[in-house]
Amino acid sequence: MPKKKFDVLNSRAPRVDAAIKATGKAQYADDLSRTGQLYGAILQSPLAHARILSIDTGKAERLPGVKAVITAKDVGLTKYGVSPARYDETLFAHDKVRYVGDEIAAVAAVDPATAQAALDLIKVEYEELPAVLTIDEALADKAPQLHDDYPGNISAEVHQEFGDVAAAFKECDFIHTHKLVNKRQDGGFIEPHSCVAEYDHDGRLTLYTSTQVSHYVQRTVAMVTGIPIGRVRVVRPCVGGGFGPKCEATPLELSACFLAIKTGSPVKITYSREQVFLHSRARHQFYHEMTTGFKKDGTIMALAHSCRLDGGAYSSFGIATVYYAGSLLGAPYRLPNMKYDGMRVYTNKPACGAQRGHGGVAARACFEQQLDIIAEELKIDPIELRMMNMMETGDTTCNALDMSSLGMKECVNAVKKGSKWQKKKGKLPDGKGIGMACGFFVSGAGYPIYRSDTFHSTAEIKVAEDGGTVILRSGIAEIGQGANTMVAMIAAETLGIPLADVRVDSGDTDYSVDLGAYSSRQTLMSGHATKDAAENVKAQILAVVADKLKMDVKNLDIRNGFVKVKGRKKLDFAKFRDYYRKEHRGWPNMPDGAELSFTEAARMAFLKKGTIVGTGKYKPPILGGKFKGAAVGTSPAYGGSAQVVEVTVDRQTGRITVDDMTDAHDCGLAINKTMVEGQMQGSLSMGLGEALFEEVKFDEKGHLMTPSLGEYRIATALDMPNIDTLIIESGEPNGPFGAKEVGEGAIMPTIPAILNAVYDATGVRITELPLTPERVLLALKEAEAEKNA
Template sequence: MKNNKFDVVGKRVVPIDVKEKAMGTAEYVTDMKLPGMLYGKILRSPYAHANILSIDTSEAKKIPGVKAVITFEDTPKIPFGTGCGRNDWYILAKDKVRFVGDEVAAVAAIDEETAEKALELIHVEYEELPVVLTPKDAIKKGAPIIHEDCPDNIAYHTEVERGDVDKAFKDADLVVKGTYSTSQAYQAYLEPKAAVAQWDAYGKLTMWLPVQVPMKCRIVYAKALGLDPGRLRVIKPYMGGGFGAKFEYMAHLICAELARHTGKPVKVVNTRREDFIAGNPRVPMEISIELALKKDGRFIGKKVYTLAGNGGRTVYGPPIASTTCYRIDALYDFQNVRSKADLLYTNTAPTGCMRGFGNSQMITTFEQLLDRAAEKLDIDPIEIRLKNAYKDGDVNLHGWELNTCGLAECLEKARNMSDWEKKYGKKRQKGRLKKGIGIASTMHVSGNRAFFKPFDGASSLIRIGEEGQVTLVHGECDMGQGQDTAFAQIACEALGARYEDFSVATVDTQISSLGCGSFSTRGTTLGGQGAIAAAKDAKGKILEAAGEILERPAKELDASNGIIFEKETGKEVLTFAEAAKHYVFEHGGMPVTGVGYWKPPTVVPKNYYGNCSPVYPYGAHIAEVEVDEETGRVDVVNYWAVHDVGRVINPTLLEGQLEGGIVQGIGWALTEDMIYDEKGVLQNDNFLDYRIPGSNDVPRIYTDFVESNDPNGPFGAKGIGEPALNPVAAAVSNAIYDAIGVRFYEIPITPEKILKGLAEKEKNKNSNTAANKNSYLYQRRL
C-alpha cells in the first residue's frame, strides 16, 4: 500500500454534522431550554437621537411573572468597546440614545408575553435632538454632535502613503477618477442574534452564544461585567450563519445582567426587526479615487479618500475603514499610493463586519474605475488586469509576502470559460433585452495579524479512544460554512485515520484551545494548520504503539485511512484501532492525545507595513446580465468564478461558499440597501421590504479553482469565504455598462436608477459629461 495520494483531502465527503442538521436534532441557542429559565426582552429607543430625561419602571415591576427590570443604573458603569480604539459602549444607554434601537432598559419574565407587557409599562421621557444620518452630513461644520467627546463626529482617521505619489501623477499619461458609494447592508443570516446566560453559586458565568469569536467575546464581556475572564465561560453551539455579524453584541451582556439580577438562567432572542435596526450592518462608504496610468495600461499611482459610516457607536468601523486604504494594494502593483479614511458617527445602527470587511467596498469601487481606464486606453479589461497582476514570490509596497498568486491563471480560466472574446463589447440585444458581460478581480487575506494583535495562530487537541474513534478539539468557529468538516478532513489526512471515525467537539472556552475565531477568511488556513500539528503529534504516538506491538522501529511505519503499513513495502500490518487500543491499555486507560499549534510567519504591521497574513487568496469573476430597457430590471443570467484556493480541501464546500457569496453579492449589487427616513427610522426592517435574492434570482453559476499550493497553507490551502463576495457588485456593474452603455456610481443599481441612467444617456447623447466629477468628496479631500 503506497500512500502517494490524498485519502480525504480534495474529496466530497459527507459533512461531519449532516445527520444532526438533517434530522433536526442540532441544537441552536434559540432552541435551548434550561430548568427554571426566564425570557428577556429589551426596551429600545424609538428615537435616533435624544436625551433620556427619566425612566420609570415601577409599573412594569408590578406585573406578575416579571422577575427583573433593569436600566443603566442597575448595570456595571464601565465604558468598554471591542478593542478598536473607542470605548463608547455601556450595557444600557447612559443619559442619551444615539440610534433607533439603542438599548434603554430590559426585562426578565417567566415567558415572552409577560416580558413584552412589562416593556409597554416602562415609561421613558425623552428630549429629541437633531439627527444626522450620513457620513457626508456628519462631517460638515455645525453637524449635530453625537458623542460629546468627539465634537467633529470623526470616530477614527487613518492614512498611509508609499512612494512618490505626486511625481507618479505628474508622469501619468492618463488619470481616471470618480466617487463611488456602497450601501449599508444587512447580513441576512437565518438565525437571529441570541444568548442564554447562567450564573452559578460561585459567581461564575456561563454563556451560550452563536458567535464567531467566543474567546474575544469572553475578554470583552468580562471587562464590561467587571469579571476576571477566567470566571466567564462561553460555549458556541450550532450557528445559523454569521457573515461577519456575529461578533460582540450588546444583547449578550444584557442577558448576562438579567441572569445576574434574577439568579436564574435567562434567554434573549432578537426579533427580526431588532436584528435589522440594531444588528451591526455593513459599513456604508463613499470612496473617491484617482488612478494614474501609462498609455500601455501600467499603473503608476493611486489616491483614495474613504468616508465611512460608523453608526451610533463603534463596533469594527475603524479597522474596516483602514482596510480600504491598503488591502487592494496586494491585488495589483500600484507602485505609489496615498490613501486616507475618515469614519463618522451617525444616528443609524452601529455598523460592523460583513463578508469582505472593507475590501469588498474598495474592490467594488476600483474594479469599476479600472474598466473606465481600460476603455479610455482601448485595452481589453482582462488584459489591463493581467498587465498589473502580481506574480508568485512578489512583495507588495506594504511588505506583504505573496508566496503564491494565481490571479493571472484565474483571469485566463474565467476568460475561456465565459467565451469573453465572443461576447464583450458586441452590443447583443433581443427585443427590449440587452445583454452585457463584465469582469472583476479579487484578493483577500487568510488571517490578519493586524486585526487581533496578541496572536493570529491556531492550535488543536486530538483525542483517540481505545476503538480508534477520534475527537478533534479546536477554538475556531463553524457558523454553517462547513469548517468543522474541512478541519476533520485535514486532521484525518495528517493522522492517517478513517474519516468516519472523526467527530469535532463544540467550541467551549473552558475546554477548547484558545482560538481567534472565524473572520478574515482565516479558518481553513490557520485552523487547518493547527489541526495538522495536533494530528502529527497523535500520529507519532500511534506509530510508537504499533512499533511496540510489531517489535520494530516506529520510523519504518506509516498510517493511511485507518491502516498502518510498512513504508518500504506498503504491506498492511495493523489497523489504526489496534494500535490505539494498545496505547490506551498500556497507559492506564489514558487516551492517545495529540496537541499542536501553528504560529504563522506574520508580524503586527507598523504604520501598515509588514506581512500580516500567511497566505493571500485570489480570484476572477465574470457576470453576464440582461437589462430590460423598458422596466429597468437587471437579471444576472450567467456567472463564472475562478479562485486560487491553494489546495481544494473539499470541492462541495468550496462550491457552496462561492455560490453563496455570489448570490449575496448580487443582492448587494442590485437590491439591498437599508433605507432611513429623515428621523432615522429604518423603513425596510423586514424581508418583505428589504429584498434579498430568491431562488428565481440565482443565475447559472460556473466555478473552477486554481491550486497554487501555498507553502503556508494546510496541504497548500487558502481561504475562500470573503473573496467569494468581494468582486460580485463590480462584475455586475461592469456587465450592465457593457449592455446599455451607462455607468453607475452607487450600489444597489435598482430599476429606477437604470431608467434614470438611460434617460440621461439619451438626453446627453452627444455630450461627454463625467458622473461625479464635481462631487463633494472629490473637491474636499483629493
C-alpha cells in the same frame, strides 16, 4: 508545489453535520431550553438622539411574573467595543441615546409576553436632541455631537501614502477619476441572534450563544460583568449564518448574562428580525473617490484614493473597516504608489461593522470599474489590461502585503476560457453585456483584535480509550460554512484514518482558544492547529507501535486506518495481534484483517501510556510593515478570484437580469471541493443582492424603514443564474496542506463584474448602488439626453 495525493482531503466528502441539519435535529440557540428558564427582552430607544432625563422601572418591576429589570445603574458603565482603541459603548445608555434602537434597559420574566409587557411599563423621559443622519450633517459646522470623546463626529481617520503618488502622476499619460457609493447592508443571515445565559452556585457563568467569535465574547463578557475570564464559558450551538454581524459581543448576550446573574435563573433572549437590523454591525455605506494614473502601454502607476464611511452611532469594527477600505487595493495588481485618505463618521443610526469582504467590497467595485474605463481608453481588452498588471507568487505590495501564493493569472485564464469571453466581448447585441473583475482577500487577519501574543488557534485531540474514535476539541466557529467538516478532514488526513472515525466537538471556550470565524481565518489557522495536534497524536501512537515491534518509528506510517511500513516491506505484527485478541476477548469487531489497524495501534498506546491526548497550536509570524495601521490587511496568505458576469438590461424598464456567472477562486487547496463551491456560490449571491437590490433605509427621523426580509431584499433563488465555479489550487506554503481562504474573497469581483457588464450592455456607467430598475432607467435616459444635447 507538486500535487500530493490525499486520502481524505480534496474530495467531496459529505459534511459531518449533514444528517442533523437535513433531519432538523440540529439545535440552534433558540431551540435550547433550561430548567427554570426566564425570558429576556430589551428596551430600545424610540428616538435617534436624545438626552435621558429619567428612567422609572417601578411599574415594570411590580408586574407579576417579572423577575428582574436592569438599567445602567445595575450593570455599570464599563466601556467596551471591538477594538480596545475604540471602546465607545456601554451596555445601556445612561446619559443619552444615540440611535433608534439604542439599549436602555432589560427585563427577565416568566414568559416572553410578560417580558414584553414589562418593557411597556418602563417610563423613560427624554429631551430630544437634533440628530445627524448623514455624513454631511455629521461633519457640518456646529453639528450635534454624538460622543464627547470623539469631537467633530469623527470616529476614525486614516492617512497613508506608499511611494510618491504626486511624482508618479507626473509620469502618467492618462489620469482618471471615478466615484462610487454603495448602500448600508445587512448580513441577511437566517438565524437571528439568540442566547441563553446561566449563572451557577459557584459563580460560573455559561453563555450559549449564536456567535462567530466565542473567544472574543468570553473576553468582553468577563470584562463587562467583572467575572474572572476563567469563570466565563461561552458555548456556541449550531449557528444559522453570521457573515460578520455576529463577530462581537452583543447587548443581547450581555443583557442575558446580567439578568442570569441577578435572578440566578437561566435567561434566554432572541432578537426579532427588526432587532437584527437595529443591532446591524453589517456593511457600511462607503463613498469612494479614486484617481488612477497609468501609462499608455497600460501600466498602472499610482492610485489616489479617498473614502468616507457612514459609521452609525458606535465604532464596532469600524476602525479596521476604514483601514481595510484602503489597504485591500494594494493587490492583486502591481501598484507602486498608493495614497489613501479614509474617514469614518459617527451618525445617529445603528452601528456598522464587518461583513463578508470586510471593508474591501465597495472599494473593489470602484477600482475594478476604473480598470475597465482605462482599458477602454487604451483600446485594450479589460482582461489583457489586468493580466499585464497582475501580481504573481512572491510579489509584495506597496503596503507590505506578501503574496506567498497567488493564482490570480490562473483564475483569470480560467474564467476567460470558461465564459467564452473572446466569443462574447464586444460581440453581444445591445442590451446584453459581459463584464469581468478580480479580487483578493486575507486568509486570516495577521493579528488578533486586541494586542496579544496569544495563539490564534489551539486544538486538542483525544483518542477514545478503545482506540476506535478520535475526538477533536476546538474553539472553532462552525456557523454553517463547514468549519467542523474542514477540521475533521484535516485531522483524518493527518492521522491517516477515515473521516468517519473523527468526531468534532467545537465552539466551546473550554475546549481551546480560537479567535473565531472572521477574516476567513479558520481553514488556514484552525486547520494548522488541528494538523499540529493530529501529528502529535500520530507520533505518540506510532512510538508505542515501534517500541512493541522493535522497529524504527521513522519507517512507520498510518494511512486509511492502517499502520504501514514505508517501502514495500510487510509489517510483521502477529504477536501484536495475538496479544490484542487475548486482551479483548468478547469485544465486538475483533480485528482479523491482514493489516494492523489504527484501532489496534491506538488501543495498545492507551494500554501503555494511558489516555492519548495531543494538542496543537498556531499563530502567524510577525507580518507587515512598520507604518501606522500596517497590521490591517496583513495575513499569512491571500486568496484570489476572478469573475465574468453576463447580464441583460431591459432598456425600457431598467431591470437587470444576471444571465450567467463564471467564477474562479484560488483557495490554495480545496480541503472539500463541494464546500469551496458552496462558499463561491454564496459569495456571488450576496454580491448580486448587494449590487442589484439591497439597501437598509431610514426615514428622516432615523427610524428603520426596512425591518424585515420582505422590505430588505436579498436575492431569491429565481434571481440567481447558474454559476460555473472553477477551483484554482496554487498551493499555499503557509497554509495547512497548501490551503487558504474562500469564504470572503469570492465576493470581491461580483459587484464590479456586474457593473462592468451593465456598461458593456448599455454604454452607461452607474456609480451608485443598488442598480434598481429606476436608477438604471434614469441613468440610461440621462445618458441619452446628454448624447442628444
